[in-house]
Amino acid sequence: MTSETSADVIVIGGGTGGYSTALRAAALGLDVVLAERDLVGGTCLHRGCVPSKAMLHAAELVDGIAEARERWGVKATLDAVDWPALTTTRDDIVARNHRGVEAHLAHAGVQIVRAHARLTGPRAVSAGGAAYTARRGVVLATGSRPRLLPGLVPDGRRVVTSDDALFAPGLPESVLVLGGGAIGVEYASLHRSMGARVLLVEAADRLLPLEDAEVSRQLARGLRRRGIEILTGARMTSAEVYDPDGTDTGNSTGTNTRAQAGGVRVSLVDARGQARAEDVARLLVAVGREPVTDGLDLAAAGLTADARGYVPPADWARLETAVPGVHVVGDLLPPPSPGLAHASFAEGLLVAEVLAGGSPPPVDYPAVPRVTYSSPQTASVGLTEAQARERGHDVAVNTMPLTAVAKGMVHGQGGSVKVVAAADGGAVLGVHLVGPNVSEMIAESQLIVGWEAEAADVARHIHPHPTLSEAVGEVFLTLAGRGLHQGR
Ligand SMILES: Cc1cc2nc3c(=O)[nH]c(=O)nc-3n(C[C@H](O)[C@H](O)[C@H](O)COP(=O)(O)OP(=O)(O)OC[C@H]3O[C@@H](n4cnc5c(N)ncnc54)[C@H](O)[C@@H]3O)c2cc1C
Ligand SMILES: NC(=O)c1ccc[n+]([C@@H]2O[C@H](COP(=O)([O-])OP(=O)(O)OC[C@H]3O[C@@H](n4cnc5c(N)ncnc54)[C@H](O)[C@@H]3O)[C@@H](O)[C@H]2O)c1
Numbered sequence: 442m443t444s445e446t447s448a449d450v451i452v453i454g455g456g457t458g459g460y461s462t463a464l465r466a467a468a469l470g471l472d473v474v475l476a477e478r479d480l481v482g483g484t485c486l487h488r489g490c491v492p493s494k495a496m497l498h499a500a501e502l503v504d505g506i507a508e509a510r511e512r513w514g515v516k517a518t519l520d521a522v523d524w525p526a527l528t529t530t531r532d533d534i535v536a537r538n539h540r541g542v543e544a545h546l547a548h549a550g551v552q553i554v555r556a557h558a559r560l561t562g563p564r565a566v567s568a569g570g571a572a573y574t575a576r577r578g579v580v581l582a583t584g585s586r587p588r589l590l591p592g593l594v595p596d597g598r599r600v601v602t603s604d605d606a607l608f609a610p611g612l613p614e615s616v617l618v619l620g621g622g623a624i625g626v627e628y629a630s631l632h633r634s635m636g637a638r639v640l641l642v643e644a645a646d647r648l649l650p651l652e653d654a655e656v657s658r659q660l661a662r663g664l665r666r667r668g669i670e671i672l673t674g675a676r677m678t679s680a681e682v683y684d685p686d687g688t689d690t691g692n693s694t695g696t697n698t699r700a701q702a703g704g705v706r707v708s709l710v711d712a713r714g715q716a717r718a719e720d721v722a723r724l725l726v727a728v729g730r731e732p733v734t735d736g737l738d739l740a741a742a743g744l745t746a747d748a749r750g751y752v753p754p755a756d757w758a759r760l761e762t763a764v765p766g767v768h769v770v771g772d773l774l775p776p777p778s779p780g781l782a783h784a785s786f787a788e789g790l791l792v793a794e795v796l797a798g799g800s801p802p803p804v805d806y807p808a809v810p811r812v813t814y815s816s817p818q819t820a821s822v823g824l825t826e827a828q829a830r831e832r833g834h835d836v837a838v839n840t841m842p843l844t845a846v847a848k849g850m851v852h853g854q855g856g857s858v859k860v861v862a863a864a865d866g867g868a869v870l871g872v873h874l875v876g877p878n879v880s881e882m883i884a885e886s887q888l889i890v891g892w893e894a895e896a897a898d899v900a901r902h903i904h905p906h907p908t909l910s911e912a913v914g915e916v917f918l919t920l921a922g923r924g925l926h927q928g929r
Contacts, residue, residue, distance in 0.1 A: 444571050448474040450796050451566050451575040452582055453558045453737070456483020457782040458771025459582030460542055461789030467549035469797035471577065475551050476558035476568040482535075482542050483584055484772075485782040488604050491538060493627060495531040496607055497814050500634035504667075504816060512853060522635060524611050531607075560742040563764050577796045578766040581752055582789070583737060585730040585772035585780065590619075590677075593726065599682045599705050600724045603628065612637055613722035617707050619677055620727035621648035623813050626660065628725055629669055630815035639669045640719055642709060644728075646674045649813065652873065653825035655840060655859045659875035663817035663855055674712030680724055681706045730780065732773045742767055751775035758803040759795045760788055768792045777806040784809050808891035812880045817856055820883035823871030823890040826861045835864040837896075839916045841927055843876045846915065847907040852877045858912045860896070862920055868893040872913070882910050896920035 450466045452459045455477030463475040480487055503522065509515035546553060556569030564575040587602035589595070597605045603624050614637060618629045621643030629641040641648070641664070647657035648664075648671065661671055684703035705724045709717050732750040739746060743764045747753050752773050755763040760770060770792055771778075771785035778784055787804050794801040813819040829836045843849030843856035856876020862869045872886035889899055900921035904914030919927045 445574065446474065446571060447574045447576060448472045448552070449575065449577045450474070450580060450793075451476070451558075451564075451573050451578075452580040453560075453566065453568075454483065454582035454584055454771070454773075455481035455553070456582060456584045456771060456785070457485045458584070458773075458785035458789050459483070459580065460546060461786045462580050462582060462770055462793050463551045463789075464545055464549050465790045465793035466796055467551050469793060469799075471793070471797055473549075473551045474554060474566075474573055475546065476554040476556060476566065476573075478555070478557040480539065481546065481553065482539050484586075485785075486535060486538055486542070490782050491535055492531050492607055493603070493631070494814055495534050496527070497627060497631055497816075499527050499530075500631045501816060503634045508853075528608075557736060559736055559738040560744075561738070563742045564766055565741075575766070578768055578792075579742070580768045580770060580792055580796075581737070581773055582770050582785075583733045583773055585732050587726065588729040588731045590726065590728060593680055595726065596682070599703070599722075600680065600726065602726050606723075606725050607631075613704075614638065615704070615721040616640075616723045616725055617642060617705070617719055617721045618725045618727060619707075620729065621645070621650075621671070621673065622727065622729065623649070623811075625725075625727035626664070626813050626815045628727060630664065630667075632725075633664075633667055633669050634816065638721075640672065640721065641669055642672045642675050642677065644674070644676055646712070648673065649819065652811070652819060652821055653859060653861075653871070654827065655857060656819050656821060656873050656875055659855065659857050660813070660815070660817060660819055663875070664815070666855075667816065672709065672711055676710050677707060678710055678716070679708045730772065734773070747775060749775065760792050760804075761795070768795070778804075779806065779809055779811065781809065781811070805891060808887055810883045810887045812883065814880060817854055817876050818879045819873075819875050820879040820886075821871065821873040822883060822887045823869070824861060825871060825873070826859075829861050829863075829870045834870060836870065837862045837864045837867075837920060839920045839927075841912050841916050841919075843909060843912050845926065846909065846911045848909050849876070849912060851907075852909070856909075858916045860913075860916045860920060862896050866895055866897060866921075868895055869899070874913075876909065878909060882913065885910070885913065 449471040450473045452463045452475045463473045466473045506517050506519045509517045554568045558568035561567045566573045612635045616632050617640045618625045629639045633639045704722045707719045752769045754760045770788035791801050810822045840859040854877050859873040861871040896917050899917040904911045
């Protein structure tokens, strides 16, 4: 006979969405069971945000050596990247974070069931041979996985996704990255820094097609300047692995120098309809992610996924499905939930507070910041110029290159600040940044957009000199009619 346990809340999936729900619910005095079939921390900690950003940090250091030599007369050269040392540091950062999340959950008194869980009723779950019932609610937080293209099966060596691209014993000498979204752009940037020849292929007419057109333009300029070849409006027609047993050829940083052939022949049709074939050591497929509901048995709880596999809430303010007491957080939610870790944290906090009987304000999706950690970086919040116009706003737009301020010249990497505001001194609708360190610069703009500040409100506040953030200050000064260095 299977044992039966009851708890206030049962969370299925221990990624950023699930574990944040569990932690907050426990902090509010609820009794919580969290089922996780792999590792708590999920995609973001083990295969996503954290390991990729650790490696992008190492990539920046590699780029810094070239900058030091070429711009600053520092007689430095790169001998080689010690791949085992680099990945040991990355894995240590992930492991420490993992231990931290485990410790937080233990300290909060969350009961972790380390097994696949499935629904057996609206408030009933089976996991690890035991049955659980939820007094207040069940939270679905099963996340997402890489979307695959029909007929193209990743083998983890020649054809890879973000699940395995960084975990091989080195990076390839050449890579074709299919998809110019956040993953494609970040991984193209990383591979290029590490010496690979990189071709970035995007089906839409620009990189990061959901961002402001100025962001896409500046980003493409920065990536091309670093030697990344970009094809937009292009389509892959076939991909054929040749010499599948051959070893990778090494890249120029010497991370993986076993000589040999073997790779993938990728056939493409470019934006002008011209066919072309590319031989590369690796094809990295980064064409989006899809929700995970396999073996979850949604039907047992009276739920169905939508046509794209997401589980939509009937009530977005409570992130609650049409079945009362069944909530959803994280990548399992359809847009406007953006598929970002920090959005899933906010969703987890909200659902926990709802389950504890509170009435928290809904997640303010338009005010969720979006960052791409490539070189250059992009960071934005709010509406693009096109979205603002589509929604009927009469807009005032101001754009400034980062090299117009002293610190931008010091960095010498280009970039820009663009602000979209309602005309005649109305609320700021969107802020769009490209350049070095802009991931750390977007925080003030998320408050500006979230608090619906006007340009004149922002222009009253003084930015430190010399910083890159001064460019943000200057753009607002000009929009408020008090421009200092920006001639208009
Ligand atoms: C390469 C990459 C880089 C990224 N970088 C960033 C970034 O820099 N910033 C950012 O904000 N976002 C980033 N993201 C997105 C971010 O990782 C996701 O938005 C986030 O992980 C979503 O969290 P989640 O909890 O919804 O799902 P997940 O993290 O996918 O967690 C779901 C968990 O549920 C478990 N699970 C699934 N089904 C069951 C079941 N039936 N029973 C038990 N357990 C189950 C899984 O094992 C998994 O641990 C990145 C993603 C990728 C792939
Ligand atoms: N820095 C970050 O915050 C970060 C980093 C990585 C991933 N993520 C998140 O992870 C999720 C997945 O990222 P992603 O980049 O895989 O997905 P995405 O949906 O953001 O981008 C996929 C891109 O691939 C293109 N595409 C689709 N099919 C194609 C095809 N056949 N050929 C060429 N291009 C094609 C799309 O037009 C799109 O631009 C997103 O939610 C993203 O926001 C976030």
